[in-house]
Amino acid sequence: MQRIRAVGREAAAKKYDILSAMMAHALAGDAQDQRLVLRLMALITTRYNWQGNELAVGQREIARLWCVDERTVKRDMARLRASGWITVKRQGARGRVSVLGLDLDRILLDTRPRWANIGPDYVARMAGADPQPAADTTVVPFRRPDMAAAEGAWSAARAQLASEDRALFDAWFACLADGGVEDGCLVLIAPSRFHAAYLRTHLIDRLRVAVRRADGRIGQIRIEAG
Template structure:
């Protein structure tokens, strides 16, 4: 992934590319995802400082831009931080609003699935084509990391979560740790998320990793279902 600091000679093109990726990503999702992405786009187009890479804005102003109350703003900003799209760079102080950073590398990573819909030139420009993998050496036997051994009291999900955390601690902390196992039955592992936002994100971006983790622990599992408790 390229470093998305839209300054310099190609700044204008990069800005349009980011907004195009966001728009296409929104249209591929449900109404909740569309609304969230539209709110991000409004912040970017009206208040984001591309030169400094900062978004300096208070909740009251965001509420006016989004036509919502400040409680909704607080809730939506928390979702954006959990998704990795938004970070607090400088906390608010007396007479000074919060300064945020938008992680456009994360934004583009999460919108990658729709790049091809914007044209091959778009995908090529943003580096969608993966680097070719080296040919496998037939004399080398690939090493398979064993599934974590069960400890007393462990259920299937506990073992899967521990293995996923070993591979990607950040994703496990932000996303997997929010999931709760409902049951494993007839080859299907059912998990529940605390909100529709989390459930939608996990279904879209992390189902394959979850299924691979479950199958390492229990090869009989052939599918993962993500529900929502809210």
């Protein structure tokens, strides 16, 4: 499906759609989630460069905007990065602030369950922007029968991946075997070198977010061919 981008002739409407999705997601959550999303929306509406997907603002400025101390800024920005909503495009150095970006596809995936709260017209409009990787018609993914659910972090990550996109899960994630965790790195075993290479190239971010949410102590993923 076509992915939403807040650029072009309909940029203004797309921006409202993204912010509406975030709003609906926040209102359905608890007070902590509502506060975090509100703070991110404040950054988006005041400092975010939609055209370049860049957010460059220092912690002191953020603290002033949010009316909090810098320790709170560090904590909440870390939560946003861990969720996958914010990514680091360029790390700050020598007095320069980091340049951040928004992962709009990740935001749409996480907010999708609450779109219906806005209304059926919104759901119908957003259906064409639902973030799912385009099907690769040149290759046929290796398929295996469903394997028994793994234990631990990979089990929870599998459940999230399946709930986000069942077809994608069945094609690329279901056959991955849990190779264990080594020094904060989850090892996943793919059925072939091609399968492993495809995951590393096209779907590693999706895997990384799901695993991080399952176990925040896991910072890396290594995909090996079985």
